[in-house]
Amino acid sequence: MRDVAVVAFGQSDHVRDSAETSEVEMLMPVLHDVLAQTGLAARDIDFTCSGSSDYLAGRAFSFTMALDGVGAWPPISESHVEMDGAWALYEAWVKLLTGEAETALVYSYGKSSPGSVRDVLTRQLDPYYVAPLWPDAVALAALQAQALIDAGLTDPQALAEIAARSRAAAVTHPHAQLRGEVPMGEPLVAPLRTGDCPPIGDGAAAVVLAAGDTARRLTDRPAWIRGLDHRIEAHALGVRDLTDSPSTRLAAERAGAFELPPGHQGTGGAPMVDTAELHAPFTSQEVVLRRALRLDAPDSTVCVNPSGGALAANPVMATGLIRIGEAAARIQRGASDRALAHATSGPCLQHNLVAVLEGE
């Protein structure tokens, strides 16, 4: 199998309300940024793939208008997923693995400000038994949080520490929306307080992928994708054990996250990854992911969400792609040798994607 790497990553500032810009106006500077990083022009890109959801802003076919920012005429090879951009990256990665393309542009954007994202997300639920009750995204996450507390796996203080650590990490992040000391606030849907929840906001992100020697030509230190896998669980919430994430664990296994990296065999204590970017919009979901990914060993040195994660910026549909981009950027600037990136979709971590990235 040929090697594929992330060679550039860019993102917009994430803001509560971007009413002054349309989707394409918000996205275009990010596309220009990643192209400039590689020196590629739009017409040099072999495959373009995007992820977004028209339900967020209530804007039908917004992804076709966003495509104006790419320069899609004369017609380009292009695809779109109504999912987080992490899954657009998955499609582009497969396309590069087939040898059909040498380079790919992956982007995603989300504008939650025009609507009520808590209610919009109810429309992804089982339309027969669940959606008619309008259980919003915070309510479902709160059911999961209470299950974790009942199981003795966390408590409100531990959740507050996750929130504080994430937003402290984001203090130096130029694009974060919520950073520094943020009060935990009142229960939004108990046991989750406002501080346990992600900020609501708008933003965009883009990644350039390249294969083999093309990647080496475009950047000094490509972030090689050593494994990438995604797995999904039952849609019925009451069928799942909400305190665990078997789909994350399986995706991580298949992506090679639990294997020792080359050159470290036999040392026994070498960390499998030094960085983990987890897509956990709610503090309680980080608890689930840490368990599934075995990041909670007492002597663990893994740096979790140095970007601040989704608790610092959550442009829905781009947050997962940003995890991959942040992990890759850390490798590219030499701050990481092997990083895990995770993206999620659906209620209570239903669908999970894990990527393992490595520097040379």
Next chain:
Amino acid sequence: MPEVLTAPLVVEFPFTRSLGPVQSAFLTGLRERTVLGVTASDGRVVVPPTEYDPVTAEEIRDLVEVGTSGTVTTWAWNPSPRRGQPLTTPFAWVLVRLDGADTALLHALDAPAPDAVRTGMRVRVRWAPERTGAITDIACFEPDDTAAGNGRPAPHSGAFADPVTQITLPARLDYTYAPGRAQSRYLQALSEHRIVGERCPSCRKVYVPPRGACPTCGVATGTQVEVGPRGTVTTFCIVNIKAKNLDIDVPYVYAHIALDGADLALHARIGGIPYDRVRMGLRVEPVWTEGSRFPDHYRPTGEPDAGYDSYKELI
């Protein structure tokens, strides 16, 4: 920088969905105050029942009747109910494992305060007075002081008189629409009876209405260029079907119009001329009605028709 325009936008669909045999039996059962589950391949009783096994994806059809009381497996206190949710006063979201079931059902629990709710508490169904065959036939759950039964659920045929075979579920989402910089500038100018396109700095094309980016070059169209107001019909169609909520007599003509100075045709209705007299090359101009922010339609200017060569690149 013009003011940012916004407008309320409601997206509303009444989705009509067909039910499979298991869903139909379950929802009809609720109408008859009966809760059904389905036995999965591993012997677990799944409530609410699925058409396919959650693990193996096999078709599962063996229905059983479970209790209308159950045990809370997790909960969350909702101090501020939102539109469409089961109760309008503060309540607890609960996952409830009904007696005889092995999985839990999501619903609301009517309780006075969060300190009255705990995992493991006993609850029972409160039926809605009017039931139609929907998950909302369970109005909510309420606290219950009876002990859990331990009998296995009895098989059930799933047969009811007058079964529910499809359900219509309204869905409404409210937005505040904002068109962005380029379209705000365009709409602002329109309200002043000026038509302003935007020029691509790279290929020099003038787009109207502008969307902020040149789709060929992928760059921002930053320069405003006033175009028209007159233009040429490049192509058209005759509309014979009346659109809902549109007060225009059919047949009428809808046309692509290349405004003078624009490199892309926009589309609009043609009025002030019998529908069967409209032709390619017809010269037209916009008609603003009193107090309107945008042209109502375009009408002939009376000029001679434009030659084909003058607009053939814009068809």
